[in-house]
Amino acid sequence: WRLPKIISNNRTVLIYSFSRCSHPTTSINIHIAVISQVKSKRRKMVCVRHCVLLKLKQNTGRDEINLIIEGIKKLQETVPDILSLRCGKQVESVDDGRNATVAAVVDFKSEEAYKVYAKHPSHISVIKDVILPHLEPSGRSAIQFPISEADIPGASDANQLTHIVLLKLKNDTKQSSVDEMVTSLQTLGLKATPLVKRMACGAQITSVDDGRNATVGAVVTFDSNEDFTKYWEHPKHQKVIRDFIKPHLERRTGIQFRSDSGQGGSGGGWDYPKAFATFVILPLIGSIIRR
Numbered sequence: 363w364r365l366p367k368i369i370s371n372n373r374t375v376l377i378y379s380f381s382r383c384s385h386p387t388t389s390i391n392i393h394i395a396v397i398s399q400v401k402s403k404r405r406k407m408v409c410v411r412h413c414v415l416l417k418l419k420q421n422t423g424r425d426e427i428n429l430i431i432e433g434i435k436k437l438q439e440t441v442p443d444i445l446s447l448r449c450g451k452q453v454e455s456v457d458d459g460r461n462a463t464v465a466a467v468v469d470f471k472s473e474e475a476y477k478v479y480a481k482h483p484s485h486i487s488v489i490k491d492v493i494l495p496h497l498e499p500s501g502r503s504a505i506q507f508p509i510s511e512a513d514i515p516g517a518s519d520a521n522q523l524t525h526i527v528l529l530k531l532k533n534d535t536k537q538s539s540v541d542e543m544v545t546s547l548q549t550l551g552l553k554a555t556p557l558v559k560r561m562a563c564g565a566q567i568t569s570v571d572d573g574r575n576a577t578v579g580a581v582v583t584f585d586s587n588e589d590f591t592k593y594w595e596h597p598k599h600q601k602v603i604r605d606f607i608k609p610h611l612e613r614r615t616g617i618q619f620r621s622d623s624g625q626g627g628s629g630g631g632w633d634y635p636k637a638f639a640t641f642v643i644l645p646l647i648g649s650i651i652r653r
Contacts, residue, residue: 418463433492456587461618473569502574523589530576
């Protein structure tokens with residue numbers, strides 16, 4: 363057989379040929395082609411990321427904060443179609459005094475899934491009974507922006523430091539300036555590599571905006587507190603703040619937190635063992651049966 367011919371065929375034939383191939387190097391190359399083909403399809407799927415930052419009253423104790431975090435985390439057990447849910451409190455060692463107390467990042471497969479979550483009785487109950495008694499006036503900041511499924515964290519992202527910044531822009535900010543801001547943040551994520559492990563940013567989705575939300579949001583993850591500090595002090599980061607953000611900024615809300623898991627109820631992130639079983643083992647068994 364010849365490699366170009368195999369790759370031009372459908373996924374089952376490609377994987378079947380991979381399973382029959384005895385040369386180790388060629389096998390690896392074809393395996394990569396399969397995974398790359400699958401991942402490229404994932405990037406075309408548009409999901410929704412919901413970020414909420416909560417500034418709690420100063421007299422809120424550690425136990426109350428932990429109850430809020432646990433209450434939010436349990437939502438993935440009762441609310442359908444949550445792809446990933448991360449929640450945690452501000453890390454004291456990287457707190458500059460301006461930050462929120464608790465944050466949650468929740469990923470959904472669609473706008474409709476987010477709308478179900480927003481109105482779900484379990485979600486409303488957590489807000490009313492657990493959060494509101496401890497929330498400062500105007501202590502909530504939130505956004506919903508589009509992401510690709512490739513942006514959804516997996517188990518390998520657990521315990522990383524997550525930095526969230528939500529930017530409420532002035533009412534007279536033009537859409538072109540919003541787009542330019544998002545592009546500058548995305549470019550920053552690339553230029554700051556390898557400090558940045560994962561970054562997703564975007565503008566508020568108009569169709570799910572309740573009028574209280576931020577205009578632009580960014581979620582950036584790091585391996586360590588030190589990497590975050592280097593990123594924060596990085597000249598290119600400071601330039602983006604100075605040239606693209608500050609001229610239009612009305613209010614900024616931020617946080618740095620750690621979550622014990624990056625996966626949600628449906629196990630977000632790219633699972634290579636599952637991909638291998640789904641796209642290699644099962645098609646091979648099917649081809650043998652058909653013989």
